[in-house]
Amino acid sequence: MARRTVFGMVAGLCFAAANTVPAAAETLASALSSAYVTSGLLDQNRAVLRAADEDVAQAVASLRPVLSWSGTVARSYGSSRSYVSSPGQPLLGVPPSGDWQWQASTTTTASIDLIASMTVYAGGSRVMGFNAAREAVLATRAALVAVEQDVLYDAVSAFMDVRRATETVMLRRNNVRVIGEELRAARDRFEVGEVTRTDVAAAEARLAEARSALAGAEGDLAISRETYKSVIGHYPNGLVPPSGLPRLPATVEGAKAQALRNHPNLTQLRHSVAANDISVKIAEAQMEPTVTVRGTWGVDETFDSRSASRGGTVSIGVDGPIYQGGALSSAVRQAMANRDASRAQLYTAGKNVERTVGSAYASLRIAQASLTSTGEQVRAAQVAFNGIREEATLGARTTLDVLDAEQELLDARAARISAQVDQTVAAYAVLASVGQLTAEALALDVPRYDPSEYYNLVKTAPVRSQQGEDLNRVLRALGKN
Template sequence: MARKTLTNWMTGVCLAAGLAMPAAAETLADALAGAYNTSGLLEQNRAVLRAADEEVAQAVAALRPVVAWTGDISRSYGTTRSLATGFEWTGSATDTASIGLSATLTLFDGGANRLSVDAAKETVLATRSGLVSVEQDVLLRGVSAFMEVRRAIETLTLRQNNVRVIGEELRAAEDRFEVGEVTRTDVASAEARSAAARSLLAAAEGALAQAREEYLASVGHLPGNLVSPSSLPRIPATADQAKAIALRDHPDIIQVQHQVAASEIAIAVTQASMSPTVSLQGTYGYDESFDSEAGTRGGTIGLNFGGPIYQGGNLSSLKRQSIATRDQNRAALLQLTKSIPQSVANAYANLRVAQAARAASDEQVRAATVAFRGTREEATLGARTTLDVLDAEQELLDARNTQISAVVDETIAAYSVLYTMGQLTTEDLALNVPRYDPAEYYNLVKSAPVQSRQGEDLNRILKAMGKK
């Protein structure tokens, strides 16, 4: 009887697994590649980076001459009287047209424009690190979604088998009650366990549906036949080693470092804005009257000087604001140098707990399996009641459920260590994906091109991005 039930249990596991998962195999690396390739959050932040790249182009453009044109067509009219006309009112009208060009080049502004270029470059570098941080968020969500589907599928398999086994126990109890071997209490206990098992099965089905939707949202498609990872990612042997790596390479720290540098430059920009400016200006134009053959053409060239004297305290306020922003970024950097090592230590602690829980669950499953088989054999000899068998079966089920969760928790904890170190990226994981090059767009716009070969390349890239 025990061997037959065990065989039925194994058959149920295989059938449930086949029903729960489609045929197409999918690894964790496949899921992470899907998350990277389909993430709308990454696309959003890539656009943020391209906007930051354009700030460099705008700052560079401020160093160049500004050329503009103007045009005017006007009609002047009125009436006049004079001695020559006998003081009679006479009308007159004049039609004129003019067109001109002007060019202005800033020769000296205290270095504000060049400093603005440096500040924009630091902002670009900070935004690039922010994009790496978003990439880590996307991939960690992909890991969690993959493993949670695995947890839900295996839990559902156990619940389906539990309903099947308890149903067999219920039928056996009813048969034995008919022949007087057990009491009505044994039958009622089996009925109660059967109802509880069906309730847990419904909960497991709901959990799987939710896990599949989360997988769809984070990876971009519904899960196939998910293959559990054969090994955990490589991580440093100690938390101290991981902390050193995090302090050096974590994208959040690098981002704030560049923000500090940009805010330092911003202080210098506000200081330079208090300096006088010198600019070279030239104009050339042509004026013509439609009512006569008169016309003039010519131009001017000269140096313009100017500078602020009093603006109601606005410039001083801007400088104080820049200093406060610099202090804010410095404080944020200091906080990160404390919180990130703490996160690394916590992630290592969670991993050790998960590893210990997995080892304990393996031993628990082994012992519960032996106990269940023994209880079933003893029940066939009349030494155990149906309630004893149900209790042993429930303990085995709980042990297997704990084991499933321990495996999932261990995998998520291992990848969380990489996340806190700043190394949960497509490059560090060696994922087979077309990686986004943050420098490609920047290299095309950093010199502020107008329509040219660079402009054509830029249009090609933007068009390709629009097709993604």
């Protein structure tokens, strides 16, 4: 299938309403595809990934010059007191006459400045910040894969739970029908004196129990249908049982090795450890001096006169910490502690992944063994039920014997249904434990989400360009703009 991305798709899915069902029967693959396309949890985490991509763009922007402007219009007003002499010729040797007077003054000025600045050295913290942001993006991508696995596993569980509930309801209905026939037969035989009233009462009690169990099974089916709709996106209809199990690693040891290499939880933690390693270096770089180049050019105008000025400055500034009360050293120690914690978390997660793989294989083997044994149990219980019912018609068995045999056959069939469901769910749990329960690994026919597409558009921090227009187009396609 040709690779498609989510950016080019327009979802055309039609969701089933409460009283409508899809026209065609549904396979497990189609249910998984629907869950993948309609999952709000995947949409949420894709948005989280896009936000992490923007951190890279902002880290790139910190490496570039900053261009800004500022403008000011100011009106100054006030008054000053000065000595004002009287008009006329003063006498020789006599100071001129006059008086001290207050004089008001106002001035209106305007200025506009263009400012360019760039940090040329900061101990390498800005470049390391870019590297840390990139590691965070890779960690978030792995987290998205983990969410995808959860969504698909929930879809498998919902599909198989509906299958289990549906077959259980059919089994319970058949049980009610069979016990109803036994009750009618018991009443007929009671009328002719072949059985006692006790036999009829036992059949009546067993029929009431069967009807109660049927009501419970129908309730479980209704609950499973609602869960299915929540996970898959529509109500189930005519679910087709899976034709087989997915391909799994041949050995537990091989599966564990694959999980340690590819499990998204471990991949996420590896990148988190790398980001925390960089964070230690960033904290250490905060103790280094910062060198900044700054240039300004501006115009000043005075509205009350013809005076004006224009000009600019170019400066190089250097600053650095001398004493901050131990805050910088504390930040370094804190970054180291976070790094050590993430390393320990990675080690623990690796052990947990190995344990999960082993447990998943054990559950699969248990389900397979249970499926084999329940198959034999159903065969034997069927033979026993047929024989006891035949013996009952000859008077060698009581009605209670027939009802007990029917119950044993019912239990065997129910156990076989559960074993079939458990085997399928356990197989997909093995896939999830090794990190292979994804749309790509399962070859689902869905538009694939390419996490690198958005990243490639924003990693250079576009503003006004063809690349920026492409980004706007992508956001519109996603319905985010």
